[in-house]
Amino acid sequence: MPAHLAVIMDGNGRWAKARGLPRVMGHRAGVEALKTTLRLCSDWGIGALTAYAFSTENWSRPGDEVSFLMTLFERVLQRELGALEREQVRIRFLGDLEALPQRLQELIVEASERTEKNKGIHFNVCTNYGGRHELVYAAQKLAERAARGELDPALIDENIFAAELFTAGEVDPDLLIRTSGERRISNFLLWQLAYAEIHVTNVFWPDFDVVALTKALVDYQSRSRRFGGLEPNKRLDNTNALEPTAVRHLGA
Numbered sequence: 103m104p105a106h107l108a109v110i111m112d113g114n115g116r117w118a119k120a121r122g123l124p125r126v127m128g129h130r131a132g133v134e135a136l137k138t139t140l141r142l143c144s145d146w147g148i149g150a151l152t153a154y155a156f157s158t159e160n161w162s163r164p165g166d167e168v169s170f171l172m173t174l175f176e177r178v179l180q181r182e183l184g185a186l187e188r189e190q191v192r193i194r195f196l197g198d199l200e201a202l203p204q205r206l207q208e209l210i211v212e213a214s215e216r217t218e219k220n221k222g223i224h225f226n227v228c229t230n231y232g233g234r235h236e237l238v239y240a241a242q243k244l245a246e247r248a249a250r251g252e253l254d255p256a257l258i259d260e261n262i263f264a265a266e267l268f269t270a271g272e273v274d275p276d277l278l279i280r281t282s283g284e285r286r287i288s289n290f291l292l293w294q295l296a297y298a299e300i301h302v303t304n305v306f307w308p309d310f311d312v313v314a315l316t317k318a319l320v321d322y323q324s325r326s327r328r329f330g331g332l333e334p335n336k337r338l339d340n341t342n343a344l345e346p347t348a349v350r351h352l353g354a
């Protein structure tokens with residue numbers, strides 16, 4: 103099993119259009135797919151789920167779609183916080199949060215604080231997140247420390263750099279899933295995805311379910327990860343691998 107799964111939840115608008123519905127109904131349906139995915143990841147022992155909810159580029163969408171999304175994030179967070187707490191989920195929001203509406207920022211602080219000691223899955227929601235912004239922001243923080251004389255620039259290495267990213271403390275994603283058939287990264291986790299396996303599915307995000315997730319995991323388990331070497335570097339502890347019978351049972 104991947105220790106960390108990242109998902110680019112794409113295709114909400116096309117899902118809605120195919121049903122003759124307004125785009126925003128696709129976003130609403132997408133929330134249900136995210137809840138299902140989080141629960142499955144948690145049940146199957148995946149340590150972290152990082153989901154791309156809103157990119158720094160998504161502000162360029164029509165104003166009414168952007169406001170619908172912000173209101174949706176607020177409502178869902180308010181409604182689901184109790185369940186997240188009970189289910190031991192540790193939720194965090196990654197991105198430039200200061201640009202978000204005030205009420206959403208308050209809910210984010212509350213949700214992060216109320217779940218920070220939880221021992222279950224790490225659930226990271228990338229909101230106003232951009233990979234390039236994250237890298238520039240990390241560089242700024244390191245430069246400030248160097249300018250204050252607290253850090254010798256010659257000592258900056260990959261670990262020190264990664265510690266300034268929003269994902270500090272999290273292992274890099276092993277598997278990236280992108281739905282809706284698009285074969286691009288769209289400014290997501292540019293640093294962290296360096297050696298992630300990539301699974302693209304044509305399924306639109308609101309239709310992403312147990313079968314689609316199982317297919318992605320089985321695809322992941324068939325990969326030979328070499329990390330630049332010649333030997334497949336398989337996880338030593340492979341006891342979590344999905345049993346073929348379980349996969350058949352799930353209809354994949």
Ligand code: IPE
Pocket residue numbers: 111112113114115116117155156157160171282
């Ligand atoms: C992904 O679905 C959700 C967000 C980017 C917020 P889209 O809204 O991009 O759906 P499509 O790609 O237009 O179908």
Ligand code: IPE
Pocket residue numbers: 110111112113154155156157160284286288
């Ligand atoms: C990526 O989807 C961002 C999120 C899923 C939040 P987009 O729909 O914004 O990406 P592009 O525009 O197709 O690259």
Ligand code: MG
Pocket residue numbers: 112113114
């Ligand atoms: Mg899209």
